[in-house]
Amino acid sequence: MLKDITLGQYFPGDSLIHKLDPRTKLIAVVLYIVALFQAKGWIGYGAVTLATLILMAISHISFGNIFKGLKPMLFIIVLTALLNIFYTTGTPVVEGWIITWEGIDRAVKMILRIVLLITGTFLLTYTTSPMALTDGLELLLNPLKKLHVPVHEMTIMMSMALRFIPTLIEETDKIMSAQKARGADFETGSLIQRAKALLPILVPLFVSAFRRADELAVAMESRCYHGGEGRTRMKQLHLAGRDYAALVVSALFLAGIIVLRHFGL
């Protein structure tokens, strides 16, 4: 069950999207999200949906993988949809019903917005290795170093966290099995009882995470880690023609959506 978590997962590939510089992809995702929230009418939403489908096709990411990532969000999506359907005033679908045409319209748009938002960010993490992603983020945030923001420290923490997710998931599985073998019950009882049952998992997990952190710090120091100063990179990032092209396309796309919004479309 824990192995299904897709957070920060990366599918290696050779598509145009995979080859883009992580900085380009990060900026493009921000532009994409802004565009998504600027979409107002059906034409706007249609344009963003179409763009997303095209990006999925180019990056060879299947619907299945996107759905897998969406599954944990299902509850929130359904809840938002229901609230919008039942709590929007306007013309009822049938005389006397609580459900209105406006409500349906809004609910569908909300679902689209959430699904597209998640899909867009998944397209980023699915096509970019976590290392490239953090490297890109560090370079993008570099100007903040002048303001004494610890950019390097923040990004190295992020990449360590991503690196240890599979290790800690494996460990949690092991601890759960060990506790189950000794009769622990995680599946039945009230919510509070089940929450309490998690305690014997969390305590050993945290103890071991701290021990790991300690060993990791010593191992990093042994390999001459001494902060970001004077560090070089094996894989240097450089923007190619395709990156500039992608950025221009993203910017034009956002501009187009804003223009559509202006006309109420």
Place this chain on the structure above:
Amino acid sequence: MSAIIEFKDVHFKYPEDELESLCGITLAIEEGSFVAVLGHNGSGKSTLAKHMNAILTPTSGQVLVNGLDTADENRLLDVRRTVGMVFQNPDNQIVANVVEDDVAFAPENLGIPSGQIRDRVDRALQIVGMYELRQHAPHLLSGGQKQRVAIAGVIAMEPKVIVLDEPTAMLDPQGRAEVISTVTRLCREKGMTVVLITHHMEECIGADRLLVMSNGSLVDDGTPAQVFSRVEEMEAEGLAVPETVRLAYDLNRRGFSLPIDTLDVSACADNILKEIR
């Protein structure tokens, strides 16, 4: 040959402990040699290892690495790039999500130009035989493979000495064999000085020199054959000698004259056969 690591009357006590973990170690490790350090848990062998690359510094006494005092904080990086260290748990020393990115970590820290890092990484991965898996995620590898990646991560730093602190403790027999043969090759073919900390006697047989530690002191020092022949002393230190050594020792006490340091079961059988005839 000259000494690459020198301990001069080193004492060390952890602040929270009452007893000293190292009580007066004087030791010189020759460049290019393969030294194994044997001892049971709590004998101070890990503490000894951590003094070799300045993770710990002596309470009194001095440790010199390639002539540099490890207590000198200004030369810390020089000490650490001379002596690379591999730890027990491979999971806790791999820093990246891709094998080759992890191996590149140390050269990146040293500020080596990116083209040269590529060369070093490829070379290091070829030495440990992990080049084909360079694009893999470390958590999908076996224990032995992970530990070889960790070794590659240290080799990429191009150190003169590689210290391995119980590198096989968490591995299955196959993983252990992989790691020990990799380490032996590093010393014999690449001329690297190897210090192997372990509590498995079998792993020491290929070493040039075997040190035995107990309660923070060096209690024995010699070639593996010399040390193994002192079976009773070993057992007094709580160290189980390999079965074949034990057998040869017992037979020798009853009038046989078998070589004491045979570890291979069939070789041991052949020796006994020869002796009987």
